[in-house]
Amino acid sequence: MTLVADAETEPQSVMNLPEDKTLLERIAAGDQSAVSECVDQYGGVVWTMARRMLPRESDAEDATQEIFIEIWEKANRFDRSRGSEATFIGVLARRRLIDHLRRRSSKRVAHLADVDPVEPNEMNIVETADEAQKAAQCFRKLSDRQQRVLSLSIYQGATHQAISDLLAVPLGTVKSFARRGLLQLRDCMKRNLLPGGAVE
Amino acid sequence: MTLPESLNQEQQELLAGSFLNDLTDDEANDVQRLLAYEATELEFDELELSAAALHLALASSELGELPGQLRSKLVSEGEQHFITPRPRPHVDETNRSFRTNVMSRREKLAWLVTAVSCVLLAVVLWPENPTLELSNSVLRQRLISSTNDSLQADWGAGTTPFEENVSGDVVWSTDRQSGYMRFVGMPINDPTVEQYQLWIIDPARDDEPIDGGVFDITEDGEVIVPIQAKLEVIDPKAFAITIEKPGGVVVSTQERLPLLASVE
Numbered sequence: 099m100t101l102v103a104d105a106e107t108e109p110q111s112v113m114n115l116p117e118d119k120t121l122l123e124r125i126a127a128g129d130q131s132a133v134s135e136c137v138d139q140y141g142g143v144v145w146t147m148a149r150r151m152l153p154r155e156s157d158a159e160d161a162t163q164e165i166f167i168e169i170w171e172k173a174n175r176f177d178r179s180r181g182s183e184a185t186f187i188g189v190l191a192r193r194r195l196i197d198h199l200r201r202r203s204s205k206r207v208a209h210l211a212d213v214d215p216v217e218p219n220e221m222n223i224v225e226t227a228d229e230a231q232k233a234a235q236c237f238r239k240l241s242d243r244q245q246r247v248l249s250l251s252i253y254q255g256a257t258h259q260a261i262s263d264l265l266a267v268p269l270g271t272v273k274s275f276a277r278r279g280l281l282q283l284r285d286c287m288k289r290n291l292l293p294g295g296a297v298e
Numbered sequence: 299m300t301l302p303e304s305l306n307q308e309q310q311e312l313l314a315g316s317f318l319n320d321l322t323d324d325e326a327n328d329v330q331r332l333l334a335y336e337a338t339e340l341e342f343d344e345l346e347l348s349a350a351a352l353h354l355a356l357a358s359s360e361l362g363e364l365p366g367q368l369r370s371k372l373v374s375e376g377e378q379h380f381i382t383p384r385p386r387p388h389v390d391e392t393n394r395s396f397r398t399n400v401m402s403r404r405e406k407l408a409w410l411v412t413a414v415s416c417v418l419l420a421v422v423l424w425p426e427n428p429t430l431e432l433s434n435s436v437l438r439q440r441l442i443s444s445t446n447d448s449l450q451a452d453w454g455a456g457t458t459p460f461e462e463n464v465s466g467d468v469v470w471s472t473d474r475q476s477g478y479m480r481f482v483g484m485p486i487n488d489p490t491v492e493q494y495q496l497w498i499i500d501p502a503r504d505d506e507p508i509d510g511g512v513f514d515i516t517e518d519g520e521v522i523v524p525i526q527a528k529l530e531v532i533d534p535k536a537f538a539i540t541i542e543k544p545g546g547v548v549v550s551t552q553e554r555l556p557l558l559a560s561v562e
Binding site for chain 1: 320353361375436
């Protein structure tokens, strides 16, 4: 499931790209028109990720800018044979957001009090990424409590202590639910999915 | 911890914790040791991808609209990327076989341990563009990612520490003669009564510290302040914050020195 090519890969010439080239491939090849398309395609989802994890709007704006700077820098590392463009951007975005959370960890607890868990809606991610589709299907196979903990941890960026307080569950249990839940999700995603979301 | 041919359940759970931002210091050290082995990298990549894919799926369920002004900034920023030719990334041949992911092994370690960005190895010169209104946070990030020589030092207690816990760091590039101070939890000051002043200790230049500029803290949480060095900095060894009268001083008595960052 590795996503990217060797960092040294020379950007491809625009002339040599396949017809169905992705936005990141076009950016890596120097196609400036792909910039606004990339922002329009992925800006909403990156912004949503940032707003959910960072309560202050100015922090979310900073993080979104930093994420896109990194997207421009690393576009030439994207390799479509190893995963979708959306997931590549998701990895960069997630890492940057965790950096922001680490700087502000003490500010997170209060933000969680009125948060409802979110459930993935496959209809909305059809255009996003195969991996995200698969993740949504595998997510539903986890127990309700694992889903809740993972949603709070991964999507809201909640610390496990905050989740423990919110759900009135011991910290060690929260850690186990989250870590084992992510491992189960990974294992499920490695298997082939059948139509309708069943797993082989 | 034994050398893993393949990871056992406990080690896999530890690795999963990396992407849930819940590692203790000891666990982070264990993950560092695990990452020394090539077998761990595939697990690392798969778990990161799984977490990112789920994150995307959850975010797609309540997709928000990017604010128009921010969209304009992102597009301008992206288009600037094409204007100035950029050098090829520096290549460390010793790491060549591992550089098959978003992050090299060294980058993964840096991300896990120091929580700085994963672009420490990417040597990229960004064009300066005064027309873009970039935040200090973005400019600080640019400085880190675009220079080879940038140093980073954490704030610690000075001779007269704050009562509150204040954290953060200093980033400085001697090549660029530019840097940023980051503070988290720094007390807000009343600029009509007193102001903060940065001093750069640089024995290679002078016995007297260099004035790094007077500044105010105007909000809670994280604040990033650009450094305004009044003289050329050659080889800084430490950065100190003093509290002075409004406007600052030419020579500080260092009577109140709450923060100090030593360069290792």
